[in-house]
Amino acid sequence: MTDAFASIESTPQGDILALKGSWLVGNVSFVDRWIQKCFVNPAQVKSIDAEAITQMDTAGAYLLYEIQKKININIQITGLKDNFNDLLQLVSSELSQLNEKKIIPVRHDFFYIIGKAAIDLLHQANLMLAFLGEVFESIFEMVLQPVKLQWRSMIHEIDVGGYRGLPIIAVMMFLIGVVVAYQLGVQLRIYGADVYMVDLSGVAILREFSPLICSVIIAGRTSTSFAALLGTMKVNEEIDALRTMGMSPVERLVIPKILGLLVALPLLVIWGDVFGLLGSMVMAKSMAGITFQSFLERFRQEVAIKHLYIGLVKTPVFALIIAGIGCFQGFQAEGSAQSVGERTTKAAVQAIFLIILADGLFSILFNWMDI
Amino acid sequence: MPNNIITVQHLKNYFGDTCVHEDVNFSVNSGEIIAIIGGSGCGKTTLLRSILRLMMPTAGSVSVFGTQVLTANAQDFLAVQKRWGMMFQGGALFSSLTVLENVMYVLNEYSSLSYRSQKAVAKLKILMSGLDLNAANKYPSELSGGMRKRAALARAIALDPELIFLDEPTAGLDPKSAGDLDDLILSMRKNLGLTFVMVTHDLDTLWYVPDRVIFLGEGKVLADEPMARLHKNTHPMIQSYFSGHRAKEVHHAE
Numbered sequence: 001m002t003d004a005f006a007s008i009e010s011t012p013q014g015d016i017l018a019l020k021g022s023w024l025v026g027n028v029s030f031v032d033r034w035i036q037k038c039f040v041n042p043a044q045v046k047s048i049d050a051e052a053i054t055q056m057d058t059a060g061a062y063l064l065y066e067i068q069k070k071i072n073i074n075i076q077i078t079g080l081k082d083n084f085n086d087l088l089q090l091v092s093s094e095l096s097q098l099n100e101k102k103i104i105p106v107r108h109d110f111f112y113i114i115g116k117a118a119i120d121l122l123h124q125a126n127l128m129l130a131f132l133g134e135v136f137e138s139i140f141e142m143v144l145q146p147v148k149l150q151w152r153s154m155i156h157e158i159d160v161g162g163y164r165g166l167p168i169i170a171v172m173m174f175l176i177g178v179v180v181a182y183q184l185g186v187q188l189r190i191y192g193a194d195v196y197m198v199d200l201s202g203v204a205i206l207r208e209f210s211p212l213i214c215s216v217i218i219a220g221r222t223s224t225s226f227a228a229l230l231g232t233m234k235v236n237e238e239i240d241a242l243r244t245m246g247m248s249p250v251e252r253l254v255i256p257k258i259l260g261l262l263v264a265l266p267l268l269v270i271w272g273d274v275f276g277l278l279g280s281m282v283m284a285k286s287m288a289g290i291t292f293q294s295f296l297e298r299f300r301q302e303v304a305i306k307h308l309y310i311g312l313v314k315t316p317v318f319a320l321i322i323a324g325i326g327c328f329q330g331f332q333a334e335g336s337a338q339s340v341g342e343r344t345t346k347a348a349v350q351a352i353f354l355i356i357l358a359d360g361l362f363s364i365l366f367n368w369m370d371i
Numbered sequence: 372m373p374n375n376i377i378t379v380q381h382l383k384n385y386f387g388d389t390c391v392h393e394d395v396n397f398s399v400n401s402g403e404i405i406a407i408i409g410g411s412g413c414g415k416t417t418l419l420r421s422i423l424r425l426m427m428p429t430a431g432s433v434s435v436f437g438t439q440v441l442t443a444n445a446q447d448f449l450a451v452q453k454r455w456g457m458m459f460q461g462g463a464l465f466s467s468l469t470v471l472e473n474v475m476y477v478l479n480e481y482s483s484l485s486y487r488s489q490k491a492v493a494k495l496k497i498l499m500s501g502l503d504l505n506a507a508n509k510y511p512s513e514l515s516g517g518m519r520k521r522a523a524l525a526r527a528i529a530l531d532p533e534l535i536f537l538d539e540p541t542a543g544l545d546p547k548s549a550g551d552l553d554d555l556i557l558s559m560r561k562n563l564g565l566t567f568v569m570v571t572h573d574l575d576t577l578w579y580v581p582d583r584v585i586f587l588g589e590g591k592v593l594a595d596e597p598m599a600r601l602h603k604n605t606h607p608m609i610q611s612y613f614s615g616h617r618a619k620e621v622h623h624a625e
Contacts, residue, residue: 025492025530026453029483036485057531058499058563059484059492066488083564090562094498095491235466335512336466 006031006053006060008067014044017067020052023060031063035070042071051079061091068092124332131250131328135258138251153256154263161222161257162264166271168221169214173272176209177201177279185287194288197280198295202303205276211311212359214272215318218265219351223326226257227347230330231340239331249331258323265319266312273308306371314362318355325351376401376534376566377422382431384417391417393590395431401533404560404567404580409587410612415570418587419536422568423457424448435534453481456527460538462519464511470497470522471507477529493529500525501555517548524552528559537569541576549573553580574618586612 004021006028011018017040021027048067053060065088068075080088108116142149181201188196230253233239242249277299284290290298329347333339377399384392391414399405407415421428424440433440438451464473474493478484484492497507502521511519520540527535540556541549553576559565571577577584577598584601586594588608594601602613612618 025478025482025484027483029485032483032485032488036487058495059478059482059488059531062492062495063488066491086562090499091495094495097498097504335510338467 004054005029006063008034010040010045014040015046017045017048017071018052019048019050019064022055023053023063024055024057025059028060028063031060031067035063035066038070040071045071045075047076047078049079050077050084053080053084056084056087058087058091061087062095064088065092065095127332128328131331132324134250135254135324138248138255139258141251142255148251149259150252150256153252154260157257157260158264160225161218161261162268165218165221165264165268169217169268169272170275172213172217173205173210173276174279176213177205177276177281178283179279180204180209180276181280181283182287185283189288195290195298197284197288198290198298199302201280201284202277202299203307205280206273206303206307206311208311208359210269210272210276211314211318212355214269215265215315215322215355216352218261218268219322219355220348222261223322223347223351224344226323226326227329227333227344228340230327231333231343234331234333235335235337235340254323254327257327258320261319261323262316265322266315269312269315273311310366310371314359317358317362321354321358322351325354374400376436377568378432378434379418379422380432380434382418382421382433383429384414384421385429390590392421392428392431392587395587395590395592397585397592397595399566399568401566402560402564403582404556405569406577406581406584407568407570407587408572408577408584408612409593410608413587414590415587416538419538419568419570423455423536453530454532455534455536456530456532457536458520458523458527458538458540460542462511462523464519464522464526466511469508469510470502470514470525473511473522474526474529477526481530493525496525496529497522499559500528501551517544520544520548520552524555528563528565531563532565534566534568537567537571539571539573540569541571541573546575549576556580 004027006019006021006023007030009018009020010016023031048071050064056064061084064077068077077085077088181197184197184200185194188194188200230239233253239249239253242252281290281292281295284295285292326347329343329350333343375398379395379397382392382395384390395418407418409415417426420426421431422433422435422440424433427441432442435451436454438447440448440451443451464470465476468476471490471493474496475489478489478493482489482492494504494507497504500521502518502525506514506518506522511522514522524537524540537556541552544552556567556569557580560567567581569576569581582597583595584598585592586601586604586606586609588606593606594604594609596604601609602618604610
């Protein structure tokens with residue numbers, strides 16, 4: 001067996017083409033280029049000598065067929081081994097169909113694309129509304145019949161989404177606390193008002209930073225995991241399997257996740273408050289010499305408890321956004337692994353976007369209410 | 372060229388304490404069609420995965436095209452991989468690519484063809500696997516089960532492998548499509564000289580297609596003979612495999 005590359009040589013008169021070598025898919029690049037350039041005058045070629053072809057597969061047969069087509073479909077091929085000839089016949093009979101059946105690629109114009117995008121968007125909004133409705137209906141049913149709640153999976157969600165998120169929340173909030181206190185300290189020092197670090201960082205962390213940062217971290221951790229999980233289940237027809245068993249996928253899969261996060265997120269925010277303040281305390285001590293004890297005393301006097309409540313009151317909405325968007329995007333996946341990936345990305349982006357949007361709306365609302 | 376292209380010797384597979392294969396020995400000659408059968412859980416798929424080195428067996432040796440697959444270095448193993456194709460049970464087509472792109476994927480990686488020729492060769496393979504060209508631009512999720520099997524076969528034969536593994540090729544197909552696939556396998560062997568190793572439970576296929584049937588049971592090869600002899604084998608496991616009412620009906624129809 002030789003591994004010589006496939007080649008084509010023509011006699012000086014250009015009337016005989018001599019084909020040589022191993023016409024296997026990995027060896028035929030020369031022939032492929034030769035066909036596109038066509039170094040001979042097709043009219044002159046009288047016959048093709050294929051005796052020196054040592055090996056051939058379908059790709060080689062395809063190229064031989066192309067050479068025939070280029071020169072003259074009825075040209076005489078001499079010396080081609082019988083089994084290669086069979087292969088050539090097979091390939092040319094299949095390929096003659098190919099020329100009859102053209103695949104017409106579908107092309108759309110500009111307005112079609114815009115229109116489709118608009119309608120898709122509307123459709124998505126509709127689906128989201130329907131999904132929300134289904135979720136609230138299920139929650140309402142569960143309030144009436146608490147037995148139906150999947151306690152076990154809810155506890156599991158609290159464990160995975162909440163308990164195992166404790167370390168990352170602690171580290172992140174500690175750092176945020178340090179940074180906030182440092183920035184405040186730099187500004188306040190100019191006025192000799194170092195001690196206000198306690199009031200300001202306390203309010204900022206309880207009211208804004210802890211709820212927002214915790215929710216964004218949990219959106220990145222949990223929303224994506226819900227979308228990937230449900231998306232894969234959808235692609236594997238597991239969701240359809242649940243439906244045919246007469247079980248509601250929303251009730252079985254979504255409600256435990258939403259309720260689990262409704263419980264876990266406020267607790268995480270409190271945990272984040274503690275570590276955020278710890279960070280501020282460490283910074284206040286090293287920057288302004290405020291001892292832990294005086295920090296805590298001033299904190300108790302000056303920071304009203306309402307700031308903690310305001311921070312916590314937002315968390316159920318954030319939890320609903322995180323779990324709802326994750327599950328909704330998961331349900332929208334269809335068909336392919338790629339769509340699961342796309343939906344997971346969308347879950348993270350939309351959840352974080354909506355959390356920040358909701359936080360802004362809360363600020364306006366609290367401003368109106370004068371709190 | 373050695374006629375013997377697969378040799379499995381003393382293959383042993385344990386999952387924890389469970390023994391799947393105790394001592395499996397068989398060989399496959401070039402140009403043969405071999406079927407592997409046996410009751411559920413007897414390790415047909417495990418055997419296939421061991422040959423393909425998708426998993427490491429506990430002990431034993433597997434030689435394909437004269438290369439020791441289990442111990443070969445990456446380069447030698449790649450050379451073997453280019454010479455075999457595998458059609459998975461569910462197709463395992465890349466779901467984010469169209470059928471045409473699926474077939475071109477391997478061609479693009481391992482051939483030296485131009486884009487235009489790759490496309491033509493890919494279309495050729497799609498036609499050879501009996502699929503309509505309208506399916507070429509569709510995504511796997513848009514195809515029916517039978518079309519997906521054919522698309523998977525088209526991808527498996529993209530590089531003109533000499534050896535093709537089929538995992539339940541006719542499972543879930545209607546009798547007509549299953550019969551067409553049987554004919555397709557036979558004609559590919561005839562026209563392209565391919566060797567097939569298939570795992571199947573389809574009795575019609577078993578009677579019609581393979582030259583030899585390997586019956587796995589009790590962790591060993593219990594029988595290795597043509598179907599006509601196998602169903603007369605007196606081993607109790609083989610007897611019970613062919614004693615269901617479906618097996619009897621197929622035999623009466625013969």
